[in-house]
Amino acid sequence: MFKGPVESKNEAAMSELVPEPRQKPVVPMKPTGINTNLLGYIGIDTIIEQMRKKTMKTGFDFNIMVVGQSGLGKSTLVNTLFKSQVSRKSSSWNREEKIPKTVEIKAIGHVIEEGGVKMKLTVIDTPGFGDQINNENCLRPLDLEFMKHLSKVVNIIPVIAKADTMTLEEKTEFKQRVRKELEVNGIEFYPQKEFDEDLEDKTENDKIRESMPFAVVGSDKEYQVNGKRVLGRKTPWGIIEVENLTHCEFALLRDFVIRTHLQDLKEVTHNIHYETYRAKRLNDNGGLPPMTVETEENHESNL
Amino acid sequence: MAAAEVARQGEGCRTVPLSGHVGFDSLPDQLVNKSVNHGFCFNILCVGETGLGKSTLMDTLFNTKFEGDPASHSQPGVQLKSSTYDLQESNVNLKLTIVSTVGFGDQINKEDSYKPIVEFIDAQFEAYLQEELKIKRALHNYHDTRIHACLYFIAPTGHSLKSLDLVTMKKLDSKAHLPFAVIGSTEELKIGNKMLKARQYPWGTVQVENEAHCDFVKLREMLIRVNMEDLREQTHTRHYELYRRCKLEEMGFKDTDPDSKPFSLQETYEAKRNEFLGELQKKEEAMRQMFVQRVKEKEAELKEAEKELHEKFDRLKKLHQDEKKKLEDKKKSLDDEVNAFKQRKTAAELLQSQAQQAGGSQTLKRDKERKNNPWLCTE
Numbered sequence: 001m002f003k004g005p006v007e008s009k010n011e012a013a014m015s016e017l018v019p020e021p022r023q024k025p026v027v028p029m030k031p032t033g034i035n036t037n038l039l040g041y042i043g044i045d046t047i048i049e050q051m052r053k054k055t056m057k058t059g060f061d062f063n064i065m066v067v068g069q070s071g072l073g074k075s076t077l078v079n080t081l082f083k084s085q086v087s088r089k090s091s092s093w094n095r096e097e098k099i100p101k102t103v104e105i106k107a108i109g110h111v112i113e114e115g116g117v118k119m120k121l122t123v124i125d126t127p128g129f130g131d132q133i134n135n136e137n138c139l140r141p142l143d144l145e146f147m148k149h150l151s152k153v154v155n156i157i158p159v160i161a162k163a164d165t166m167t168l169e170e171k172t173e174f175k176q177r178v179r180k181e182l183e184v185n186g187i188e189f190y191p192q193k194e195f196d197e198d199l200e201d202k203t204e205n206d207k208i209r210e211s212m213p214f215a216v217v218g219s220d221k222e223y224q225v226n227g228k229r230v231l232g233r234k235t236p237w238g239i240i241e242v243e244n245l246t247h248c249e250f251a252l253l254r255d256f257v258i259r260t261h262l263q264d265l266k267e268v269t270h271n272i273h274y275e276t277y278r279a280k281r282l283n284d285n286g287g288l289p290p291m292t293v294e295t296e297e298n299h300e301s302n303l
Numbered sequence: 304m305a306a307a308e309v310a311r312q313g314e315g316c317r318t319v320p321l322s323g324h325v326g327f328d329s330l331p332d333q334l335v336n337k338s339v340n341h342g343f344c345f346n347i348l349c350v351g352e353t354g355l356g357k358s359t360l361m362d363t364l365f366n367t368k369f370e371g372d373p374a375s376h377s378q379p380g381v382q383l384k385s386s387t388y389d390l391q392e393s394n395v396n397l398k399l400t401i402v403s404t405v406g407f408g409d410q411i412n413k414e415d416s417y418k419p420i421v422e423f424i425d426a427q428f429e430a431y432l433q434e435e436l437k438i439k440r441a442l443h444n445y446h447d448t449r450i451h452a453c454l455y456f457i458a459p460t461g462h463s464l465k466s467l468d469l470v471t472m473k474k475l476d477s478k479a480h481l482p483f484a485v486i487g488s489t490e491e492l493k494i495g496n497k498m499l500k501a502r503q504y505p506w507g508t509v510q511v512e513n514e515a516h517c518d519f520v521k522l523r524e525m526l527i528r529v530n531m532e533d534l535r536e537q538t539h540t541r542h543y544e545l546y547r548r549c550k551l552e553e554m555g556f557k558d559t560d561p562d563s564k565p566f567s568l569q570e571t572y573e574a575k576r577n578e579f580l581g582e583l584q585k586k587e588e589a590m591r592q593m594f595v596q597r598v599k600e601k602e603a604e605l606k607e608a609e610k611e612l613h614e615k616f617d618r619l620k621k622l623h624q625d626e627k628k629k630l631e632d633k634k635k636s637l638d639d640e641v642n643a644f645k646q647r648k649t650a651a652e653l654l655q656s657q658a659q660q661a662g663g664s665q666t667l668k669r670d671k672e673r674k675n676n677p678w679l680c681t682e
Binding site: 041042043044045046047048050051052054055056060062081082083084085086109110111112113114115116117119120197231254255258259260261262263264267271275278279282283 | 316317318319320321322323324325326327328329330331332333334335336337338339340343364365366390392393394395397438439440442443523527528529530531532533536
C-alpha cells in the first residue's frame, strides 16, 4: 500500500528546486476506488493534457448517414445540426426526375472547425430510400424489416420529422406507439441497452431512451423573436423556434448526438459493429491460415 | 441493396464556416473522459547491470516504494523480471508494468546477453499480433504489454560506453524507445527544514531534484510529464507496425504481387489456404501409402506363418501314419504267429490221438521197456 503526505505539501517543497509543475487539467472526477496515496506528485495525470493536445492536432472524423423519404427535411436537419451547408438540399436535385434512375448514394465531406477542434464531417445522403418515421401512418412492415437489419450493423437514431404538425399530446402518444413498435420488432436503436457499461451509463441512457425518438424541426432561416435572432419556421400562427425546447426537441437531439455521445457513437461503431463485421467476414472466408498449433487444429477440424 | 456506387469527394475537402455554436468542441473532453474511464497502461523496460540502481530509480520516478528484493549477482543467465502496479493520481488510473533485467552483465561471456531482452520485446509484440489477427478478438480490453520505453543504465565509470552496452543498445534501438539514461539513485534526507530526496556523501549532499546536481528532473519530465502519451503512440504506430510488417511478410503475406498489382487480402488467404490444403492432402497420401505398405507386410508375414503350420501338420500326419503302419505290421506278424501256433497245436493233438488208437499195447510194451530202461526213447 502506498501511503504518504498530502500532495500539496510536497509540491510546495519541490517548487523551490524545480520549475512549477504543470497546471493540472480540470476534468470531472469519478469516485476513486483504489487506495493509492502516493509519496509525492508524479505527474501521471498530465497524460490527460498530452492526450488532449494530441487529438486536437490530428483532428476527428465523423460520418453520418441520413435515411428517409425525400421531402421530410433530412438535409435541412443535418445543416441545422452542424450550423453549416454540409448537405445539399433536394431542391438542387433535378426536379424533373422525381425518382432517381439509380439509388445513388452520395458521400460528401466537409471540414468544420470550432474551438480549435477540426472535424472532417462526411454526410451520406440516400435520396428516395428508406423511411424516417412518417407521422401519417405507422411504420410499414417493409421499413421495420429494413430497420431490423440495419440496427445490427450500425447505430440507428430514429427521428420524427416535421414535428411541428403535432400537438404535445399527439407527440407523446405517437412516440410511445413508435417505441413499442420498435421494441416488438426487436429493433434496438442507439444507445443500445446491451452496451451500457455501468450503472451510471445505464441511468443516463435510460433517460435518453425514454425520450426517444426525438421530435424535431429543422430550419436554416433566421427570424427576429423577442429581440434575438433565432432559427425557425414561420407559419401564419406563429414562429416555431428550432432551438426552443418548449417548441421541439431539436436541442435534445443535438446535445445528445454532438455534445455528449459523439465519441461513444464512434467507439461503439469501432469496437462492436466493425469487430462483428470483421469476424463474420473472416469466418466466411474459411478462416485465417494457421499460425500456431492451436489454430492449426481448429482449422483441421473445420475441414 | 446491390453494391451501389458511392461517389466520394476527394481528400481535399472544403472547409465550411459555422453560423453558430454547434458544440463538437467538447469532443476532446469526451475522448479524454472515455480514456480516463478505461484507464491507461505504460510499460517500462530497465536494462542494466546488477547494482546500478534500477529499482531505486523507478521508486524515485514514481514516488513509491515498489516491492521486490534486491537481485543477486549469481544468476545463470540474463532473465527478465516483470511486475505490474496500479497507480492512481487524481482521477487517472495507470497500470504500470516495470520489467527489469536480472543478471545482465554478470556473465563472463557477455556476447549473447542482449538476446533474451530482444526476445522478450518481440514476444510482447507477438502476443499483440496474435490477438489482433484472431477472428473474434478483444483488442479494446486487451492488457497491452508492449514495451513503451526502455531505460538503459550506464555505469558511472567515467569511460565511454562498454562494448556490451553498445551492442545491446544497437539491438534495442529498433525495438523500443531509448531515452538517454542517467543515474540518480536516492533516499530521503532532511536538509535544513525540508524533506528532500538526496544522497549523502562526506563531502556534501546530492539533491536529486536539483537540476544543477543531476538530470533526474529532466528524465522525469520527459518520460512521464511530457511524452508518456507520445511514447505509447509511437510504440504502436512505429515499432509495433514494423514488427507486424516483418512478421506478416515472413508468413508470406504481401500487399502487392510480383507484378506490383495490389493483392487483396482475400486472395492471399485463399492462396494460403489452398497451399495448406495441398500440403494436408500430400500428408494424407503419404500416410495412406504407409498404411497400405504396412498392411501388405503384415499379410505376407501371416501367410508365411500359415504355410509353416500347414507343413508341420502334414509332417505330423505322415509320422502318425508311419507309426500306425508299423504297428499294424507288427500286429499282423503276431497274428500269424498265433495262427501258426494254433495249427501246430491241433496237428500235435491229432497225432497224439492217432498214436493212442494205433497201438494201445505198443504203448504198454513201451511203457514196460521204459520201466526197465528209463533212458530209452521210443518216439
